[in-house]
Amino acid sequence: QVQLQESGPGLVKPSETLSLTCAVSGASITSSWWSWVRQPPGEGLEWIGETSHRGTTHYNPSLKSRLSISVDKTNNQFSLKLTSVTAADTAVYKCVRNGVGGHAFDYWGQGALVTVSS
């Protein structure tokens, strides 16, 4: 059973950097691509970006200038860093596996609420 678990600060100040890590169990980080998706409270899903186990990344163009996603094969996890955050970045951040077929998100973490506020 594949499980993903997000961790990181739940409160970040405006202009600072949001950092989250996703620990993967039940599957090797080398087996798939891995994505981050966010959902502002009461709103829809937004794809943030993805990484391969080799560190190849693709980013949402609207976030690209502030975004970094990295992979840690040793600890079977991957991470997200989003710089210069504003209140608009307040959301539940979910880590996801790009699994079946290669272009669908088949396993999701429960999500981590990150609030941007001073």
Add this chain to the structure above:
Amino acid sequence: QSALTQPASVSGSPGQSITISCTGTSSDVGAYSYVSWYQQHPGKAPKLMIYDVTYRPSGVSNRFSGSKSGNTASLTISGLQAEDEADYYCSSYTSIYTYVFGTGTKVTVL
């Protein structure tokens, strides 16, 4: 990239069939057979219902089916049940190696 367009809400009575549309462009939905659909109940993580336009993951009811024509994909739920009441999102791979989600549709079982 702009979100794919879905109707805000769709409703139906138990036992009926409903269809949710997902309209994109020739750079996403129209370009690839990589459309997927997700069901999300309140407070829960999304669940993959359809991938690669028409395929159901193991364990998903065959009451759910997907299709695509041009730049528009569709999800049909047959034999609507109370448990189908949820938010539904489509997603597509794009020509710039990214993904885009739909705006989301709230399904109400009357």
